Amino acid sequence: xxxxxxxxxxxxxxxxxxxxxxxxxxxxxxxxxxxxxxxxxxxxxxxxxxxxxxxxxxxxxxxxxxxxxxxxxxxxxxxxxxxxxxxxxxxxxxxxxxxxxxxxxxxxxxxxxxxxxxxxxxxxxx
Numbered sequence: 637x638x639x640x641x642x643x644x645x646x647x648x649x650x651x652x653x654x655x656x657x658x659x660x661x662x663x664x665x666x667x668x669x670x671x672x673x674x675x676x677x678x679x680x681x682x683x684x685x686x687x688x689x690x691x692x693x694x695x696x697x698x699x700x701x702x703x704x705x706x707x708x709x710x711x712x713x714x715x716x717x718x719x720x721x722x723x724x725x726x727x728x729x730x731x732x733x734x735x736x737x738x739x740x741x742x743x744x745x746x747x748x749x750x751x752x753x754x755x756x757x758x759x760x761x762x
Contacts, residue, residue: 684730
């Protein structure tokens with residue numbers, strides 16, 4: 637099991653940028669896929685981005701492709717989400733998550749992730 641703590645959320649105007657960070661503790665951070673999800677009020681939790689253990693393979697939701705970039709630092713046990721060209725529809729609580737097992741294909745479904753952070757609010761004003 638790994639403990640995950642997100643930070644970096646806030647309020648930003650449309651077109652602006654934010655950088656979210658997730659700090660991991662507990663089991664070794666390296667060797668495991670890490671992902672970001674988000675949940676807007678009244679909506680289901682949705683996949684945003686994920687990165688493999690080596691940090692050289694990443695997948696993105698179509699809605700954020702080209703605007704968001706996920707990265708990780710295995711030495712510091714952190715995973716980050718750089719969000720540019722933010723839109724009001726990006727407003728949500730953003731969660732960091734990790735599966736407990738090693739995976740070959742980067743998962744995109746929330747049920748494939750076992751450990752979750754508490755979330756950080758991102759609000760984009762128009």
